[in-house]
Every structure is written in structure tokens, then in C-alpha cells.
Amino acid sequence: MLQFVSDSHDNQYVREQSSSLADLTAARADxxxxxxxxxxxxxxxxxxAKHADQLAIRIVLTDSARNFLNGQSSEQPTVSSLLHLPNVEAVYSDADEWGPQPWRRGASILHIELRRWADILVVAPLSANTLAKVCERPLPLFPHTSVPAILKTRNNVQIVNGISDNLLTSVIRAWDTDTTIDNKKKVIVVAPAMNSAMWRHPITAKQVRVLAEDWGVQGDGEPATIEAGSATEATAPGQATSGGWFQVIMPITKTLACGDTGDGAMASVDTIRATIEARLGLQ
Structure with a gap:
């Protein structure tokens, strides 16, 4: 959990206390x-930040993201400063999912409570590693395919990966994809970011196609054109009428973290901000 501080640090204390499961459950009533x-x-x-009265934010950090932020340039805040950012109520890591006390039957589960609390999940940047964990598919597999149907075709179709070995991927794996659990349509927005060679790899193309087309949120009934810096909304044959649950904001061309100039850079902050505002109806 986040480091405990004394009551004298009011704002910091309140925010760190809000990382508790009890507070998270109560926050759903807001x-x-x-x-x-x-x-x-x-x-x-x-x-x-301008949506102070309209927006509550909770942040999930993978171990890789934590290391990346700690070594970032001045354009990104450090991990220790995240709780001081506007609207941020709590910051979670894998340690919060697995501890500090052993889980007991009947107790709340963090990744489930985070899904229930969230109106939207935004993964920006989405790394090549997390993308690979979320999905991999050499042959078409439509969403909402039943387990028996999958097992019948296991000799022809590799089952889509749904690896959930950290807090973030557990939230994604537990997402209510067809609104039957939370009774509410909720979207996962992702903004891939990686080296140009990784972005141009055929495996990446297949994985992105799963998110943008097979599992993409329903638009006007036609597959969306995937362009750099654009937010795609695509459907696939056989997709349920309720539509998918992923929206992909494609990378752009710029100088990358490795020093190369090419495609694979995360879309601009303005593009991602505008997508969030549109999805949540923020004015």
C-alpha cells in the first residue's frame, strides 16, 4: 500500500487513505x-485538471510503468508526485492486489472493485508487452464465443490470450465486456506506444486488429480506417449487437524514447484527453 503519513498532512493523508478497499467500495456511490x-x-x-468538479481519477501502475516514470524527463511526474496531481484519489500497484494481508474468502478483491468503480479505463501508453498479454490471435476468433465452441475448434484456432499476471491485466481480464455484470456499457481506451520495429512487427498488427476490429466498440456498422493518431471504432463479422469494448488510439510519428524517429510513439496528450472527454461527456 501507499506509505502512511500522519493526519497533519491533511490532503496527502486523505488521498493515501482513499487507496483502501473500503474507501474504493464507498467511492462507487459518488x-x-x-x-x-x-x-x-x-x-x-x-x-x-480543468474538470476538478466532474472527474475522479485512480491510477494503476505496473512495475514497468513505475520504473519508466522514475527515469522520465521533466514532462512526466515522478511516481511520488502522482498523488499530488489534480483529481487523483489513489495510486495502486501490484503490491496492493496481493497484500499486505492474505486474502480471505468473502473479502473484496481489488481488481474487481476497480472495475466496478470505473466508468472508463484508459491505458496510455499501452506497451507491446501488455498488448501481447491482453490478446494474441493467429486466426479469427469472434468476441463472446462460448467456451464449448472454443474447445470444439481448439485444433484450428489458438485461444485468445487473457494473461492476468498483474493488477492492470487483471482489471482488463475482469472487464464486463457485454454489460451483463455491471449493467452499464464501459469502454477500455488504449494508446499503443513502442519502438517502430516493434510497432511494424506482424504480431503487433494481428494483436491490434483484435482490439480495434474484433473487440472494437461499435461505430456505424463499418470497420474503421486505422490511421496514426486516430481513435478507431470498428466492428467485426459476428460481433454482438451490443458492440465491443475497446477503443484504440493509434500511434504517431515522432522521436521515440530510444532516440529513433518513426512511427510507434503514443498519440498526443491532447488527442487522448479529447477522447476521454468525449467518452465521459465532460464539458
Whole structure:
């Protein structure tokens, strides 16, 4: 859990206390603000600062994201400063999912409570590693395919990966994809970011196609054109009428973290901010 501080540090104390499961469960009753679950860019939080009365933010950090932020340039906040950013109520890591006390039957589960709390999940940047964990598919497999149907075709179709070995991927794996659990349509927005060679790899193309087309949120009934820096909404043959649950904001061309100039850079903060505002109806 986040480091405990004394009551004298009022704002910091309140925010760190809000990382508890009890507070998270209670926070679901807050219907006056929209709930954004964000992994992991602090610059997006800053861009949404003007919505102080409309938006509550909780941040999920993977171990890789934590290491990346700690070594970032001045354009990104440090991990220790995330709780001081506007609208941020709590920051979670894998340690919060697995401890500090052993889970007992009947107790709340963090990744489930985060899904229930969130109106939207935004993963920006989405790394090649997390993308690979979320999905991999050499042959078409439509959403909402039943387990028996999958097992019947296991010799011809590799089952889509749904690896959930950290807090973030557990939330994604537990997402209510057809609104039958939470009774509410909720979207996962992802903004891939990686080296140009990784972005151009055929495996990446297949994985992105799963998110943008097979599992993409329903638009006007036609597959969307995937363009750099654009937010795609695509459907696939056989997709349920309720539509998918992923929206992909495609990368752009710029100088990458490795020093190369090419495609694979995360879309601009303004593009991601505008997508969040549109999805949540923020004015």
C-alpha cells in the first residue's frame, strides 16, 4: 500500500487513505463525478485538471510503468508526485492486489472493485508487452464465443490470450465486456506506444486488429480506417449487437524514447484527453 503519513498532512493523508478497499467500495456511490481509471501517464492527468468538479481519477501502475516514470524527463511526474496531481484519489500497484494481508474468502478483491468503480479505463501508453498479454490471435476468433465452441475448434484456432499476471491485466481480464455484470456499457481506451520495429512487427498488427476490429466498440456498422493518431471504432463479422469494448488510439510519428524517429510513439496528450472527454461527456 501507499506509505502512511500522519493526519497533519491533511490532503496527502486523505488521498493515501482513499487507496483502501473500503474507501474504493464507498467511492462507487459518488455519482456526481465520472470515474477514470488510468494507467499510467501523469501528463494526461494534468491535461484533465480543468474538470476538478466532474472527474475522479485512480491510477494503476505496473512495475514497468513505475520504473519508466522514475527515469522520465521533466514532462512526466515522478511516481511520488502522482498523488499530488489534480483529481487523483489513489495510486495502486501490484503490491496492493496481493497484500499486505492474505486474502480471505468473502473479502473484496481489488481488481474487481476497480472495475466496478470505473466508468472508463484508459491505458496510455499501452506497451507491446501488455498488448501481447491482453490478446494474441493467429486466426479469427469472434468476441463472446462460448467456451464449448472454443474447445470444439481448439485444433484450428489458438485461444485468445487473457494473461492476468498483474493488477492492470487483471482489471482488463475482469472487464464486463457485454454489460451483463455491471449493467452499464464501459469502454477500455488504449494508446499503443513502442519502438517502430516493434510497432511494424506482424504480431503487433494481428494483436491490434483484435482490439480495434474484433473487440472494437461499435461505430456505424463499418470497420474503421486505422490511421496514426486516430481513435478507431470498428466492428467485426459476428460481433454482438451490443458492440465491443475497446477503443484504440493509434500511434504517431515522432522521436521515440530510444532516440529513433518513426512511427510507434503514443498519440498526443491532447488527442487522448479529447477522447476521454468525449467518452465521459465532460464539458
Amino acid at each position: 455519482t456526481q463525478r465520472k470515474h477514470l481509471l488510468l494507467a499510467a501517464s501523469g501528463s494526461i492527468v494534468k491535461a484533465l
